[in-house]
Amino acid sequence: MTTINSIEELKGINFELIPEDDKWSFGESKEHPMHRIHAYPAKFPGFIAEKAIDFALDNGVVLETIADTFCGCGTVALAAKQRNFNFWGVDINPVATLIANSKLHDYDIFKVEEYYKEIKSNLLGSTESLSQSSNSRIQYWFNKNTIGELSRLLESINTTAPEGKYRDLFLTVYSSILKTTSKWLSKSIKPQVDPNKIIIKVTDAFERNYNKTLKALKIASESSSNITIETNNFLNTNCVAPKIDLLVTSPPYVTSYEYADLHQLSTLWLGFTEDYKELRQDTIGSLYKSGSRGDVREGRLNQTVKQMILNLNDTNISKTRINSIITYYLDMQNVVKKIARSINNNGMVVFVIGDTEYKGIKITNAKHLVECLLLNNIADIKLVKRKISNKSLTPYRDKNGRFTKDKNARKIYSEEFVVIGRKFDA
Numbered sequence: 001m002t003t004i005n006s007i008e009e010l011k012g013i014n015f016e017l018i019p020e021d022d023k024w025s026f027g028e029s030k031e032h033p034m035h036r037i038h039a040y041p042a043k044f045p046g047f048i049a050e051k052a053i054d055f056a057l058d059n060g061v062v063l064e065t066i067a068d069t070f071c072g073c074g075t076v077a078l079a080a081k082q083r084n085f086n087f088w089g090v091d092i093n094p095v096a097t098l099i100a101n102s103k104l105h106d107y108d109i110f111k112v113e114e115y116y117k118e119i120k121s122n123l124l125g126s127t128e129s130l131s132q133s134s135n136s137r138i139q140y141w142f143n144k145n146t147i148g149e150l151s152r153l154l155e156s157i158n159t160t161a162p163e164g165k166y167r168d169l170f171l172t173v174y175s176s177i178l179k180t181t182s183k184w185l186s187k188s189i190k191p192q193v194d195p196n197k198i199i200i201k202v203t204d205a206f207e208r209n210y211n212k213t214l215k216a217l218k219i220a221s222e223s224s225s226n227i228t229i230e231t232n233n234f235l236n237t238n239c240v241a242p243k244i245d246l247l248v249t250s251p252p253y254v255t256s257y258e259y260a261d262l263h264q265l266s267t268l269w270l271g272f273t274e275d276y277k278e279l280r281q282d283t284i285g286s287l288y289k290s291g292s293r294g295d296v297r298e299g300r301l302n303q304t305v306k307q308m309i310l311n312l313n314d315t316n317i318s319k320t321r322i323n324s325i326i327t328y329y330l331d332m333q334n335v336v337k338k339i340a341r342s343i344n345n346n347g348m349v350v351f352v353i354g355d356t357e358y359k360g361i362k363i364t365n366a367k368h369l370v371e372c373l374l375l376n377n378i379a380d381i382k383l384v385k386r387k388i389s390n391k392s393l394t395p396y397r398d399k400n401g402r403f404t405k406d407k408n409a410r411k412i413y414s415e416e417f418v419v420i421g422r423k424f425d426a
């Protein structure tokens with residue numbers, strides 16, 4: 001582990017030369033089946049949360065409350081729950097918090113099975129609801145027959161399961177089948193139609209994913225921990241974190257995923273918004289999130305990224321794009337400031353963050369994060385490089401965003417950093 005205690009030390013560290021650490025690259029046990037109930041892009045493996053908790057305990061953190069300020073589909077939350085710690089998390093994406101909450105509630109399995117039977121039988125008598133299917137984006141992604149099947153299933157869920165955790169559980173299963181039943185190009189991180197896609201029947205897909213979910217619920221353990229998950233922009237003033245002993249999080253990267261776009265099928269069908277693009281607005285790292293232009297903003301950037309922005313200014317990358325990258329770094333500076341205020345003295349933060357590349361220029365997310373931490377009285381920084389297990393076979397993506405072995409394709413990074421820090425008295 002590389003240790004950094006000051007900005008001076010940080011300047012001398014070459015992140016490229018840090019060796020990979022196998023301990024943080026692989027887990028000792030299989031992923032909890034609960035994490036397979038719904039796919040979520042950029043989810044990190046559950047063992048990272050486990051290792052972070054162990055590391056905090058081994059290093060004397062008095063642990064009561066764990067938090068994740070970008071909680072996604074609830075990976076850290078589930079680890080906290082399993083080990084009986086309180087958890088507070090937030091994510092701006094309503095699809096993420098729907099999935100996360102479904103993984104965390106305790107259910108009466110008998111009731112779940114009864115509701116499922118009723119949903120199936122009500123489906124037989126249900127007539128097609130046209131409210132959702134009139135949306136042009138839905139018509140773009142789904143066949144007419146599938147739209148009818150999905151409308152009837154949604155109606156049946158909403159009329160059978162009462163509002164609350166049981167309905168949300170079935171809506172999560174519903175959401176999990178939307179990509180396979182649409183024309184969405186499988187496993188692509190760029191939303192695009194696959195003209196040759198073999199579309200699975202809605203009822204078959206729903207049954208399959210319901211069974212997977214039920215199996216996961218049957219082995220889930222109950223716990224007395226206090227779990228709160230909010231749907232909000234972490235940077236909003238009305239988003240107030242409690243006092244935290246351990247933060248484990250993986251923040252968004254700039255130029256990486258457009259979360260709002262990737263979840264558009266669920267957002268549209270579940271009626272979270274009429275226009276999924278609205279959700280891009282406050283999503284950190286979105287290339288559509290740009291602020292006002294100008295040197296004033298650039299002047300507020302930390303040292304680590306100032307030179308990189310100057311390099312970008314010398315390329316033909318559009319000013320709007322550069323502006324979104326500046327916005328990302330300013331957002332992350334505010335994120336760390338806000339996190340630092342919530343961490344208890346002697347508490348710990350564990351970030352999982354990777355560098356990216358935009359038009360050949362390296363985007364140094366990890367180094368920037370370390371600088372932000374040091375500037376906010378979080379020190380004793382430990383830096384670990386880990387292999388991204390599911391990207392080990394090939395680090396390239398083709399023009400459709402799918403993994404490829406073609407070395408001329410866009411290179412994505414197959415490693416990332418675990419950045420650990422400790423809060424000390426100001």
Ligand SMILES: C[S@@+](CC[C@H](N)C(=O)[O-])C[C@H]1O[C@@H](n2cnc3c(N)ncnc32)[C@H](O)[C@@H]1O
Binds near residue numbers: 074
């Ligand atoms: C790398 S993912 C986290 C994945 C998570 N660790 C998991 O295992 O599912 C980053 C998350 O940040 C969320 N996000 C982006 N901007 C946000 C904001 N302003 N406030 C809260 N969450 C935000 C995205 O919706 C996304 O779920």
